[in-house]
Amino acid sequence: MLNVRQAFLKTTVTSCGQTVVPAELRRKYRVSAGTALEWIDTGEGIRVVPLPADIIGAMRGLTRSKKLGEKLLRARARDRQRESRR
Numbered sequence: 001m002l003n004v005r006q007a008f009l010k011t012t013v014t015s016c017g018q019t020v021v022p023a024e025l026r027r028k029y030r031v032s033a034g035t036a037l038e039w040i041d042t043g044e045g046i047r048v049v050p051l052p053a054d055i056i057g058a059m060r061g062l063t064r065s066k067k068l069g070e071k072l073l074r075a076r077a078r079d080r081q082r083e084s085r086r
Helices: 023-029 055-059 066-085
Strands: 037-041 046-050
Touching: none
Parallel strands: none
Antiparallel strands: 037 046
16 A cells, blocks of 8 residues: 555656656665666656666576577667767
């Protein structure tokens, strides 16, 4: 069952599109300066998910296939190259 206080945390979006993550949630989910957040459009609303600093490391052990792990590392390297060009 949802705690009423936690279910209705509210922030405002600035004219620049910025908002604040409430302190209670920052502590609970270990969100700090520099933490990447993934914004997911669910079709019914928006879901915000903090990403681990080392996404590949966080996924390590989820698969038994070495090839899949290697593919993920290559894909992440390509993503980093694309991000650095921006």
